[in-house]
Amino acid sequence: MPEFVSSLEFLETLREKFGELNAIIYARQSWEEEGSISTGIQDSGCHDFADKHGINVVETVYDIDLSGGTFDKRKVSEVISRVSDGEANIVLVLYRNRWGRSNQNDAFEAELNRAGGTLISVNNPLDPTSSVGRTGIEVDNFVSVMYRRNISESWRSTHTKRRKDGVPHAGGIRFGYQGCPDCVKEEFVTASGRKRKRFVKCPECRVRKTPRPQTPDPVTGKALNEFAVRWTRGGEKGRALAAEMYEREIRSARGNRMAANQWLQVLDTGFAFGFLRSRKVPIGTKGMPVLYSGNRIDQFDVWERGAHKPAIKDPSLWEEYKAKRGLSVGTQPPHGNAKYPLVGWLKCGHPVEDEAGNPVPDADGRVKLCMRPMYKKYVYNTKTRKVDGKRVKVTEIIDIYFCGGTQSIPKECKGVNITLTRADALTLEWLQERARGEGALPEEVERLTRSRRKAKQASEQEEKVQKLMGQLKQLTADKSAGIISPLAYKLTAPDLEANLVAAEKMLEQFQKEARYEEAPAPTAFLSIAGMWADASDEEKRLLLGPVLGYVIAHKTPGRLPTRLEFVPRWLAAGRPAA
Incomplete structure (x- = not known):
């Protein structure tokens, strides 16, 4: 080269x-x-x-x-x-x-x-x-x-071979199972400095074209069976079971604590029951519509017996588990809504720091913020209390929002945390402020100016899209009429199609940013605030959808509580949270 x-x-x-x-x-x-x-x-x-x-x-x-x-x-x-x-x-x-x-x-x-x-x-x-x-x-x-292309073709061939032989197409060791006893697990460091573990294959596995079937792990496999039985038939709460498993030092394949939803996701795969799952039409198949909306049980339509032994041997438990999950194959309508009020809107506002721990400024000289999405998890808070005259330790479970950057090794962000209870209260305060009409006029002027500029760009982009569509249509007609050869069409059409995809994508972006909707009247916020206390988490998300753009959780000095900055949807539309 x-x-x-x-x-x-x-x-x-x-x-x-x-x-x-x-x-x-x-x-x-x-x-x-x-x-x-x-x-x-x-x-x-x-x-x-x-x-x-x-x-x-x-x-x-x-x-x-x-x-x-x-x-x-x-x-x-x-x-x-x-x-x-x-x-x-x-x-x-x-x-x-x-x-x-x-x-x-x-x-x-x-x-x-x-x-x-x-x-x-x-x-x-x-x-x-x-x-x-x-x-x-x-x-x-x-x-x-x-x-x-070379990587894709190679992996497709490998995945097909593995599925045919009844082993997981990805090749990784599943939770509750163990691989070849002669293969050694060693630690390595990724390019980003994170520590990971991998299996070094033994001489026999090196020459095998397909990995050996995995066998149930005597510790984690037994724990997985116990979790499934107690959750499905015993009626015990997933959180309590996950906490108990953590206290018994049951960890994920990477050595991390497993939350209740992670235990259930493992069971959803059906692997522990002896199945391998797949889809009739793989996601991303060219020329086919998207038929699946997630990785729930009902979003897989092919279930085959694998070559591995089930960690959960009772065959009737699988049907009972699916029924309790409410996800029997083909019966659950797809929906991918987040479960908690601010997930998807909440961003980490911790300052980005250099190696010396000093804040990094942005182009305008202001402190640059992390802006990674924040997610929900629960933490254990142990306090000492008097019970029957004796001081005993009591462990509470507290729901918090946390920055995803805190989970990497090394940490990419020190993170900002806020409890769901406090975030809920601050959201209500913001709704009440908007109900009083505070800060509406400057926002409206800024929004209108931007909308008009983007509408002009969208109009110009639409002309370009129409022109490219006309060129592609003419090219196809010329090939059909024999004016140009199939080879000439094959050499020209891909570039036109790529240009059309890019132009349509930009048109979609400009149109999204050009949408101008009048800001809701203060009475609308007053109505939402009035319903807030009695609304469920899902109802709160529906109430916030028309009015909220994004929220930044700001770190505060000392032990002061985390502060939230709310940005209305009409100011954030089409623009990244920054």
Whole structure:
């Protein structure tokens, strides 16, 4: 492969054009494994490049657990929209394959260029305005696409072979089971510094094309059977059972505490009952509609006996378990709503810190915030109380929201916690403030201005979409009429289709941001506040849906309680929480 020498002279050209270079860092990680590049390493590498070349970093946008093979569900279109707003003129990625690994890479980069932005790969910063630089970029994109195709084909073949042999397609050791007794478990460190454990295969397993069937673990397998019996037939609460298992030192495969929902998710797979589950139409099958909405029992329509021995040997327990879960195959309507009032809206507002523990400023000189999603969990709080004249330790279970960045090793964020009770009370206070009409006028002016700007961009983008659709339709008609050969069509159509996908994605983004809905009257908030106390968690989410954009949990000094900042939906629409 030819080597392309990076030249940074084009940065000075950009500086002359814009006066000041402002960048949004884009960090994507499909999954974490040995050799995988964490978002932390990507963020750090891009910041080092920006500091070295005098580029202001506006924000880092993360896409976690999302493949580069498609631009669906990713935040690329949001980043391009923010560039079009003038927030930034550069998008930094550590490697070009972080932007994507599909034939749509060029199309989305072209949308970025039209918005006034430039994509720069820190590892190989080629000049996109020169012929040599563009050739190097095309080679990078081609290698990324070919790498993804080769990996996909290899894994599809492996998964098919494993399913045929009655073993899990992913190959990992399931909870409640153990692998080959001759294989050794060793510890290794991932690229992001996290400690993980893996099995080193014995000589016999190295030559086997399919892993040996797993066997029930004498400790965790027995505990899994006990949990299933006591929860299904004994009527015991999952939380209490999970707490008891933790006290008995039953841990997950990674050595972590297992919550009640994690025990139930293990049972939902049916593996402990002797089954392997799959779908008739795998998710992502080209040309097929999405038939499944999650990983619940009812979202799998193929259940086959595996080659492994069941850890739970009573066959009637499986049917009883499904009935109690209310998830008998094919009977449960799909719904993916979160269970707790602020999950999905609540963001961590802990300051981002450097290695010395000092707050990192953003492009405007303000303290940069973590902004990772916060989730719900329960913690154990042990207090000493007097019972019958004696001092005894009493353990309480408290529900809290916590930052997902606190669960990584090493921690990516120190985190902010807040109890569900306090968050609920602060939400009611915010609703009551809005009911009094506080701060409505400045918000309305800002929202209207932005809406009009995005409506204009949407109109221009719609013209482009119609033009591309016309070109693709004409190309298809020319092939049918014999004006162009099938080979010429095959060489031309993919680029047009990729450009159309990118244009439609940007149109969707602009239309979403252009929606202008009049802010609810104060009486609407008064009505929600009046129903709040008696509403269930699910009802509270339904009440908040029309009015809430996102919430930031801010760290406070000393032992002061966590503060929540509420952002209305009409100010947050189409824009990342930042």
